[in-house]
Amino acid sequence: MADRVRRHPRTEAIWTQLNTAMARLCEVSGRSRLDVVDLGGGSGTFAVPLAELGHRVTVVDPSPNALATLHRRASDAGVDAEVAGVQGDAAGLLSVVGANSADLVLCHGVLEVIDEPDSAMAGVAACLRPAGVCSVVAAQRYAAVFAKAQAGHLADARRLLDDPDGRWGPSDPLPRRFDEPGLISMLTSSGLQVVEVHGVRVFTDGVAGSVGDDPADVAALAELEIAAARHPAFRAVAAALHVIARRNPA
Ligand SMILES: C[S@@+](CC[C@H](N)C(=O)[O-])C[C@H]1O[C@@H](n2cnc3c(N)ncnc32)[C@H](O)[C@@H]1O
Incomplete structure (x- = not known):
């Protein structure tokens, strides 16, 4: 099983934190295959690479079009057996995936678009197994x-x-858009323990379009995003915040 995924400068820093979190989860659980839920996972830009890494992924998303794209993408990648797409929404997450069922829940780009983000986070926390981890990305x-x-x-x-x-x-x-204290408060109110906070897309949304034409520039931008994500000072100007949080083991 591959142990690492590298993708686009927009998501490079997210994958960096995610890979670290998954490696820790595998170590603690003693399993190399994690049960992952991708809430609002859409067309599978995270779900399919996660399945390619060997994990089982359930995408819960209300959009039939996005789910159709997800199935095509999973099929093209040869991982249809590892990816389940379920039409549903954040409010009904627990009825779809069940309590204590996931090692890892992704909630990327969702809290800023849904009606009730607080109760969605409570649902995310409840479907995690003890010591399970969630990865939250939200507009800043x-x-x-x-x-x-x-x-x-x-x-x-x-x-x-x-x-x-x-x-x-x-x-x-x-x-809505979040600031760091507001997002942290939402997660901790759901019973989650915040492990790490990073700023993502510090530069990618603002750089000149021509950067995308040169692979060396793309690689340099990806490296810059990874480095900037580690600097707390950049969080305030990052397009999104990425929080890794854990359900208490007890
Ligand atoms: C900005 S996209 C993010 C897609 C993906 N998570 C990513 O990071 O690339 C927002 C996603 O949230 C989904 N969505 C919208 N309302 C939702 C809801 N109430 N519950 C769950 N997902 C929802 C949309 O269908 C869409 O796929």
């Missing part, structure tokens, strides 16, 4: 302030700064 408010200001949308930037939900107004497509 202050990066959006920077992006709006740099694009010259100063009134939107100003509203984003103080809006209780981190939105720029009624036309904002996202229902």
